[in-house]
Amino acid sequence: MKIGDIEIKRTAALAPMAGVADSAFRQICKEFGAAYMVGEMASAKGMHYSDKKTAKLLGVQDAERPIAVQLFGDEPDILAEAAKKALDYRPDVIDINMGCPAPKIAGNGGGSALMKNPALAGRITEAVVKAVPLPVTVKFRKGWDDEHVNAVEFARIMEESGAAALTVHGRTRQQFYSPPVDLDVIAAVKSAVSIPVIGNGDCVDIQSVLHMYDYTKCDLVMIGRGALGSPWLFRQVDRYFDDGSVLPAPSLAERMEVMLRHLRLICENKGERQGMREARKHAAWYMKGMRGAAAFRKRSGELCTYEDAVRLASDVLAANPDIREEMP
DSSP: OEETTEEOOSSEEEOOOTTTSOHHHHHHHHHTTOOEEEEEEEEHHHHHTTOHHHHHTTOOOGGGOSEEEEEEOSOHHHHHHHHHHHGGGOOSEEEEEEOOOOHHHHTTTOGGGGGGOHHHHHHHHHHHHHHOSSOEEEEEEEESSTTOBOHHHHHHHHHHTTOSEEEEEEEETTTTTOSOOOHHHHHHHHHHOSSOEEEESOOOSHHHHHHHHHHHOOSEEEESGGGTTOTTHHHHHHHHHHHSOOOOOOOHHHHHHHHHHHHHHHHHHHOHHHHHHHHHHHHHHTTTTSTTHHHHHHHHTTOOSHHHHHHHHHHHHHHOGGGOOOOO
């Protein structure tokens, strides 16, 4: 598929998860075959006021390409200005978040709150498209709530406003991340517009990725929470689309190796003290499904140094000696 002139392998993309999908995680997912990714959302207003914390969210490594930086806000001029500033970080795409359900975002008129005002959302998209030479995409939801499901109308307005592609999360804002995603609304959006549509929601394994493609006819599938502690899901998807084979889950030894590399990258990017605080949640996700997982997740939440993580990985392997073999 293409976003503008950017070719993207039709396998799976990494979703823009705030506080999670930082550069370290993006690099790990890219190494495992993520075809495209969107960075953590940054406040357009924060960029307007030259907030240093906001600027740090926009950093892009060449190893992460193709990649979009994601902006949020509710003022067309401010978002256009922010998009221009974002060019300094050399992204491939500018993405506008119109789907975040978090109260502090939607409560201030940004994110999914824009679905209540499609006309304003259209003006924002048009302003950003005019401001930058890069493709501009929009991520949004099924609607605000069950009484206001307007994804198809919204998608058409985004297309008319110049969006190069759309990402649709098949839940309303009021549903947050449950119940199961509505694939019918993603399919309806795909049928309603001529630009590429990326499907998002509940893609956690090969089967759910294939079902998203088959049912909705979307151009690309985006994986979010399904990659937490399981970045090798991208490798499995990539291999399936290459030759139809299904790779087994990695051995526990490989899982721990990946976890430690991930945590090293976080520390390299943010320093050990801050990095290990942020690494705790990632370490806990890598513990899914193993013997003694509850106790190891508790220890993950107490990590202070990288050496703590090395000891944790060693203890995990010692507690699960029957599944220490390497991947074939």
